[in-house]
Amino acid sequence: MEFQPYPFEKLNSLICGIQTSGERISLTIGEPQFNTPKNICEILRQKVEFLNKYPKTAGEGFLKDSMLNFLARRFNVALNPNELIPTFGTREVLFNFPQFYLFDKKNPILAHPNPFYQIYEGAAIASRAKSIYMNLTPQNGFKPSLTKEQMQDCDLVILNSPNNPTGATLSLEELKQWVEYALEYDFLLLNDECYSEIYSISKPTSILQACLEIGNERFKNVLALNSISKRSSAPGLRSGFIAGDSNILKPYLQYRTYVGCASPLPLQYAAAFAWSEDSHTESSRAQYAKNLQLAKEILGAKIPNLRVPNETFYVWLPVQNDLEWTKNLLMKENILVLPGSFLSRKNNKGENPGENFVRLALVYEESILKDALLRLQKWL
The missing domain is CATH 3.90.1150.10 (Aspartate Aminotransferase, domain 1)
Structure with missing residues (x-):
């Protein structure tokens, strides 16, 4: 590589x-x-004694509950527990999930925005995947797009809305269209939503909301990623999640038992408090x-x-x-x-x-x- x-x-x-x-x-x-925030740091100090315990790959129930409740409060999306996996931030997911998902594809193809968070490219390389660059330019409003032929060929499409580095955000209608494409052309759609909580006017929409809007209630072919790093000024907590299609998440969770990215218990306690508190x-x-x-x-x-x-x-x-x-x-x-x-x-x-x-x-x-x-x- x-x-x-x-x-x-x-x-x-x-x-x-x-x-x-x-x-x-x-x-x-x-x-x-x-x-x-001091209250997050205080939780971490209080729970440091739990460093003597091995953390679970799947995360503790209290952490998962805090993330599920965050999604319900923020996006009005009620997920089943098997539709979300707590992760060690989202960078590790963005790198290892494509390797898991594309492993059995003969000639895998991954599409992602261009410019982009470089881990997308790294994941494509590690997965032996051909990259399709979706150019973000002033002429297209910095919005990603694919041709019909490209969507027919794609195995995995990564979106990033709100976008790093351009700041462009896909509307609910645009996200709904992407979900419809994922169902019609049968590719997996993953939206990196790590900047969803940094906004000054209207709240950005989740790809999971778009699923519900078009009746895709089990989130078929769709996953969302989010992280606490920007939301809580706590990138060191390494707390994120991947949520959506449970038929994909079930084998991915098993794969994760070999990856070794479980979050230490003191970090899980502090992260659970941060996910649960909005002020x-x-x-x-x-x-x-x-x-x-x-x-x-x-x-x-x-x-x-x-x-x-x-x-x-x-x-x-x-x-x-x-x-x-x-x-x-x-x-x-x-x-x-x-x-x-x-x-x-x-x-x-x-x-x-x-x-x-x-x-x-x-x-x-x-x-x-x-x-x-x-x-x-x-x-x-």
Whole structure:
């Protein structure tokens, strides 16, 4: 297997040798810079004695119940216990689930957005799968699509709504259409919904809601992933889930007993509390909304038609020559961003939709971010 370097490895190579002075502001990684809420940390401290126990692969009942209740509160979706598996975050699922699902396919084909979270590509490589890149461009509103022929050929389609890095979000009607395609062309549809709780106006929709809307009550051919990392500023808890079609999840759970990704019990207790409690998410959600508004005001003054999303905490900023722009910004302003070409690939037409964009992760408190945005504005 031959994997491409991760975007941050490429970035380190790009900026190697660049000397700067003063404190650097990095807008590269989607890691919340707010403290994990104290009550979550306190649960973790209280339960540390359970480190002497082996955790179950399937997760404890109290953790699964907290996730099921979250789905019921947030999306009005009532799942049976066999329709959800707690996971060690979602990165491990995105990597190992395609290997499980595509193992018996003779010539597997996996479609995913482009640009993308690089684990999608890694999963395709590890699964010996051909990749179909669904280019996200300004012309298509950064929305993924496939031709009829591609859908006939696909075994697995990964969506990512709300999307990293573009911030674009699929509507309920668009998600319903994707579910209908999955049923008509008999491919498995997986939506990565890890940014569903970061929004400033309307709440993003789950693919599971779309299933119910069209009468797919058993979620045939459909799975959803979600994570606590962004919702609770707690990426270190490594708490996520995969939910949907129980006919697929049952053998996948058995497969997971060999993977060894069970979450330690103290983390499960803390995560269960976080999934069960909603008020702690409101302050960080409000801060991200302020950050996006700041970007709209400050950067929009130089780019009048700048598209700033209402979901996620990213701005997909158009620039000229993303690699040179990134280096020059670092040299002049000591601000580091992530070139869009590191997050995307050329498709079979030679098109790379990430070129001439950079990703800004607006994950800091207002005072730090405002300083960074004002310096960015000068450079624009």
